[in-house]
Amino acid sequence: MYRKYFYASVTLAFLIHFSLSAQESDGYFNNSSAASVYNYNEAFNTSFYLKNGTEYRSASGKPGIAYWQNQADYQINVKLDDVKNEISGTEVITYTNNSPDELEFLWLQLDQNLFRQDSRGARIIPMAGSRSGTKGQDFDAGFNIKSVSVADGENAVVKYAIEDTRMQVFLPGTLKPKGGKVQIKINYSFIVPMYGSDRTGIFETKNGKIFAVAQWYPRMCVYDDIVGWNTAPYTGLSEFYLEYGTFDVNITAPANHIVVCSGELLNPSEVYTASQQKLWDEAKRSDRTVVIRSSKDVADPKSRPSGRKELTWHFRIENSRDIAWASSPAFILDAARINLPEGRNSLAVSAYPIESNHKSGWQRSTEFTKASVEHYSAKWMPYPYPAAVNVAADLNGMEYPGIVFCTWKERGAGLWDVTDHEFGHTWFPMIVGSNERLHSWMDEGLNTFINYLSADTFNKGEFKSDQRDMHKWARILADQSLEPVTAGPDNIKEQNSTILVYVKPALGLWLLRDQILGEERFDRAFKAYIDRWAFKHPEPYDFFRTIENVAGEDLSWFWRSWFLNNWKMDQAISGVSYYKNDPSKGALITIANLQKMPMPAIVEVKTKSGSTSRIKLPVEIWKRDISWTFLYPSTEEISTVTLDPDHVLPDCNTGNNSWKVRQ
Missing domain, CATH: 3.30.2010.30 (Zincin-like)
Structure with missing residues (x-):
């Protein structure tokens, strides 16, 4: 029934399109779109992609023919002192410069320096506290860098400079492009904070401490084709952006401890x-x-x-961007x-x-x-x-x-x-x-989206997620204090981060999957994005371009509405009348787009006899109009017309979504 009514209405709408203005005086067309703030040229502007593809990143969303990224391999040997809560040891970083540039210095992240009392991150924690802060810390934490050298056979000590959570290492000579390698050896130690930004810390149990150890070694900053060195200071609000490589790690802990770590345990017998x-x-x-x-x-x-x-635990993980571990008796x-x-x-x-x-x-x-x-x-x-x-x-x-x-x-x-x-x-x-420091929605939002599917399938739906009522979410998302999803995590109010980083991007992907592209097309495009960018560094537009190219759909209006701006959607029924005042010849139904966000329209029509049918109109009805009239092929009087009856679209004002016949 849906297909029949949809195609019939589209055909008839074209036939009557040019006669509608003449019929307005007869009461057939009641257009309330005058209050609309919708601008179709803004919503469907063709200049969404500001630049063409490059040799590094294709316009199709793929890595380009000359795409490159650098590599960081780590050999780390550390010891845990569970009395002092201290970790000390040595790391050797083998850094490979695959870029086309010569590098005269390297940048490293010193994330533990966030927990210094004078760090930038510590100084921007609000009085009310933050998940990104520390609790109960009465000492000055952070890395104690004891020495830095280039392991070139002579272990030549090199100059370095530490600025907050970053360290610049000055090389004795330039690191050659396209495959040049250097080994940096660092001796260091630090005291593990009791609560480190909800990412690392110590938990006291009745049988001993649990050390959850992360951000525990100096880590290479990413050098990429977007900004070169990514040296944004770590403030605890955003997360991480890291190079891939192999980690070979030895952790010495008290013999009564069990140690678990990223990767494979290589010496279980010991x-x-x-x-x-x-x-x-x-x-x-x-x-x-x-x-x-x-x-x-x-x-x-x-x-x-x-x-x-003491016992030494040996772990190895390959093609990884990080490593973490835990130790406890x-x-x-x-x-x-x-x-x-x-x-x-x-x-x-x-x-x-x-x-x-x-x-x-x-x-x-x-x-x-x-x-x-x-x-x-x-x-x-x-x-x-x-x-x-x-x-x-x-x-x-x-x-x-x-x-x-x-x-x-x-x-x-x-x-x-x-x-x-x-x-x-x-x-x-x-x-x-992806770069969590700048685009946290690309990990948290996409992950939250796939979590919904996982919950639906586990143990016959034991923890199946609730039905998503987009009308309720739309009223929350209509809050004008919300920043755009694409705002950097350090530029989003902390109270807004759950909505903007997790929920809104996930809901947007559900809209794409369920209402715009369909499950088959969306899943194919989403999987292509994972395949293309596995163990690589995508940017937001790589994601947007991949979904569009694989699905075969121009979605610039959607990205612009949902991700780049905090636009609202408000569709309204603005007129219902009968063609030539005869219910048997069809009903003229007019809907308007009152807010900036365009979306497909779902219209449910109930007739006097009780029959019900639905029509789905594509988003293209809003490409050059702020209102749209179509002919519903009725053969009797209509009792009600409802927009989005299942609440699957983010309409923030449902008070104008229904029409009833006057009694």
Whole structure:
């Protein structure tokens, strides 16, 4: 019925288009669009893309034929002092300059310097506090850089300058382009903050401290074709932008600790007891959770190798942009196999204290981790790392390649949500390495979108998301104090960040998938974006161009409305009458676009006899009009006309969405 009425109405609308103005005086056309602020030339302006493609980034949204990015490989050896809460050690960075430019210096990120009492980030924390601040810190934290040298066989000490959370290293000679390499060796230490911007810290349990360790080594800044060196200071509000490479890490910790880390544990026989090694190997073959260290074992000294004060744990992860780890004597440990496409496997691992050990809580963590990773791997791209580790910490949730920190308090749906969200970040931004410092919606928003699908599929919909009422969201999004989605995260009020960074971009993608492109076209384009930019550095326009080119649709009006501006949508029914005053010859229905955002229109018509039908009009009706009249092929009187009856479009004013016959 839908197709029949849609095509009939479009055909008849053309036939009567030029006669409508003559009929206005007869009462057939009641146009209330005079109050409209809509400007179709602004909404559909053809100059959305300000520049053509380049050899680095194609106009089609693909990486260009000469696309390049630099590489940073790390060899790190550190020691944890769990009494002083100190981490100290050495890193050697092998940096490869694949750019066409000679480099006379390097820039590194010193993220721990955020926790100095005089840091820029500390000085912009509001009096009311912030998730990005610290709690209970009464010492001056930050990196203690002991030496920096170029490892050229002689380990020549080089000059460096530290400015807040950045360090500039001056090379003894220029680093050649297109493959030039240099090794930088850095000796350093720092005190782990108790609460570090909800991303790293220490959790005191009754069986010992849990160290959730991140931003724990000097990291290379990205040098790219967009701005060169990306040296924005770290203020705790935005997240990260990092180069890819291989990490080979040795972590020495007290012997009673369990250490978990991004990547593969290379020496399990040296750090686990004989029985734990067997259980570790069993977990790699099991679809059910295998307990490797139980709650009873936590208080038993025999659950750790005897005769040693310290143990060194060796981990390796490849094609990664970062690495993080956790260490504690309090960890319960369990694991299970993750089944990936093409017969590959990974390992789901959970580490949590007795405080989190209950049936509806962290006992299900490995189950949740396994299901989440398997879903995203089958739907979008296979999980690339040898393990997926979920750590219970005193943090709300933070993601790193191969490991995430989730709050120890969560259980049930809450634990599923945070686990699924943090592991969803494997795809955005761990695989698709966007610049979180500038475009946080490209990881948080895209990830929030794929989380909806994951929740719908887990365990027959156990945690299925609620129906999305776009009318309710539209009223929230109509708040004029909201910045555009594309505003940088450091330029968004913190109270607005959840809406603008997570929710609005995710809702926008749902609109594209469900109402504009359709599931098949959208999924094909979205997957193409992941495939094209896996382990690379896309920009927003690379995303926009890819979706348009693969889906075959000009969406400039949508990006402009939803992402680049905070425009509102308000469609209204402005007139209903009968053709030649005869209900049997069809009804003339006029709708108007009163706000700046164009959208397709969904019109539901009910007749006097009770029959109901719907017509969906494409967004192109607004390309040169602020109102649109179409002929509904009625054969009887109409009782009601309703715009967007299922609340799937972001209409901020539903008071003008319905028309009823006068009694």
